[in-house]
Amino acid sequence: MSTPRNDNRLALLGGTKTIDQPFKRYNPIGAEEVDAAKKVVESGVLSQYIGGWDPDFYGGPKVKEFERKCETYFGVKHAITVNSWTSGLIAAVGALDIEPGDEIIVPPFTMCASATAILHWNAIPVFADIEPDTFCLDPHSVEANITPQTKAIMAVDIFGQSADTEALMEIARRHNLKVITDTAQAPGARYKDRHAGTLSHIGGYSLNYHKHIHTGEGGILVTDDDELADRLRLIRNHAEAVVGPMGKTNLANMIGYNFRLGEIECAIGITQLDKLERLALGRQRIAERLNRGLSGLKGLKTPVVREDCTHVYYVYPMILDTDDLGVSRARIVEALEAEGLTGLAAGYVNVHLLPMYQNKIAYGSRGFPWSSDVCKREVDYSKGICPVAEKLHDETFLGFAMCLHDLEDADVDLIVAAFDKVWRNLEALK
Structure with missing residues (x-):
C-alpha cells in the first residue's frame, strides 16, 4: 500500500508518483x-x-x-x-x-x-x-x-x-x-x-x-x-x-x-x-467510493447503471469530454500512468475493424463465407457503421480494470488522489 505524497507536480513532469507500489493482485482462490x-x-x-x-x-x-x-x-x-x-x-x-x-x-x-x-x-x-x-x-x-x-x-x-x-x-x-x-x-x-x-x-x-x-x-x-x-x-x-x-x-x-x-x-x-455474491458486493462498494471521489472532476463521466439493475464492475468505465478538458485522452492516460496507476484502458475493442472483417478473410484465403453463395448480401464493416462505439474507442472511453486488483479503501483514495493531481495540472498537459 502506498501513501499520497505532497508533491503537486505531475510525475510526468518531474514530480513524485502518487502511487509508488503496485496494488495487490486480485485472487479469489483460497x-x-x-x-x-x-x-x-x-x-x-x-x-x-x-x-x-x-x-x-x-x-x-x-x-x-x-x-x-x-x-x-x-x-x-x-x-x-x-x-x-x-x-x-x-x-x-x-x-x-x-x-x-x-x-x-x-x-x-x-x-x-x-x-x-x-x-x-x-x-x-x-x-x-x-x-x-x-x-x-x-x-x-x-x-x-x-x-x-x-x-x-x-x-x-x-x-x-x-x-x-x-x-x-x-x-x-x-x-x-x-x-x-x-x-x-x-x-x-x-x-x-x-x-x-x-x-x-x-x-x-x-x-x-x-x-x-x-x-x-x-x-x-x-x-x-x-x-x-x-x-x-x-x-x-x-x-x-x-x-x-x-x-x-x-x-x-x-x-x-x-x-x-x-x-x-x-x-x-x-x-x-x-463467494460470488460477496465478491460482487465488494466491487460495488469500491465503485461507489470511486464515484464519490471522482464525481467532481470536470469532463469526466463516471459509470451509469441501468435503472432497476446492478453493476458488478469487471471494468470501471468512464467517459472523457476531451473538448471540455482541452487535453487528449492519450495525454491524460500518460499522466495517470506516470502517477503509478496501472490497469487503464484507453478505448476498447471495435471488432468490426479487425483485419478479419476489414479484409473479409476467415476460412482459407478467398473470403469464405462472405464470398460464397451462402452469403446473401454485401455486409458492410466499414468505419462509420457504429459511430458510438467508434468514438468511444478512438477518443472518449477510459476504463480501469478493477478485475486485476484487490483494492482496499486506501488504494481507492490513492486512485482518486492521482486523478485529482492530474486534473489540477491540466493546463500543464496542454
Whole structure:
C-alpha cells in the first residue's frame, strides 16, 4: 500500500508518483479451493466423461454437482459447464439451428470471441451500435440492422452490467429471432429481479482467471429450454457419436467437440460460486467510493447503471469530454500512468475493424463465407457503421480494470488522489 505524497507536480513532469507500489493482485482462490482440488486429485477421478451414449456422457460427480449448484444459484432449469466461455459461445450459436449464411447481430464493443463464435458456424456477424452510456447493445440499432437473413441477436453484458434484455427479447419475439446473452463479464449482476444472463434463450458466464470467480479456464451455459440444453450438451461432447443412440433426429450442427470441463475445475467452481455474491458486493462498494471521489472532476463521466439493475464492475468505465478538458485522452492516460496507476484502458475493442472483417478473410484465403453463395448480401464493416462505439474507442472511453486488483479503501483514495493531481495540472498537459 502506498501513501499520497505532497508533491503537486505531475510525475510526468518531474514530480513524485502518487502511487509508488503496485496494488495487490486480485485472487479469489483460497484454502477452500486448494482443499477441494486436493480431494479430487486424491480420488484419481480427474475427468469422467465418455464421448458416447453412456451415463458418463454427462461427466463425473463434480461436474454434475457444480451444474446443479449453478442451476440453483442462477435460478435456471439447465446449467452446462464448458472448458472456456469461447467454447460456450460456439456451442450456443450451434445449438440454435443456425444455417450457413444466416446473420446474427452482435455489438462491436466486445471481446472478439463474441463475433468469432458466429463465424465458426459460417454464419455472418452483423454489427449493431451500442448505447453511449452503458456500452451495451442498442436495441434501436439492432432493429435497424434486421434483414430477412437475421436469425439471432447476441447481446454482450459488457464491463459488468446487463444489456437491455427485455427490449431485445421483445424485438426477437416480433421478428422470430433467438437471443444469446454473453454475460462473461457480469456474473452476479442483476437485471431487475433476475440474474443477468438468464432472461434470453441461452446465456452464460466466463470462469477464466481474471473474472469475478474462476476455475483457471471455463464457462457456464444457462437456459430454461430443454431442447437447447440437450443440443448444448451434445456439441460439448462429440455430438456426432451420440445422436444416433440418443434417438436425435435433428442433426443440424451436431458436430461435436471436447468442450468438457474437468473434475478439478468443477470442484474449485463449487467453492468459488459460494463467494460470488460477496465478491460482487465488494466491487460495488469500491465503485461507489470511486464515484464519490471522482464525481467532481470536470469532463469526466463516471459509470451509469441501468435503472432497476446492478453493476458488478469487471471494468470501471468512464467517459472523457476531451473538448471540455482541452487535453487528449492519450495525454491524460500518460499522466495517470506516470502517477503509478496501472490497469487503464484507453478505448476498447471495435471488432468490426479487425483485419478479419476489414479484409473479409476467415476460412482459407478467398473470403469464405462472405464470398460464397451462402452469403446473401454485401455486409458492410466499414468505419462509420457504429459511430458510438467508434468514438468511444478512438477518443472518449477510459476504463480501469478493477478485475486485476484487490483494492482496499486506501488504494481507492490513492486512485482518486492521482486523478485529482492530474486534473489540477491540466493546463500543464496542454
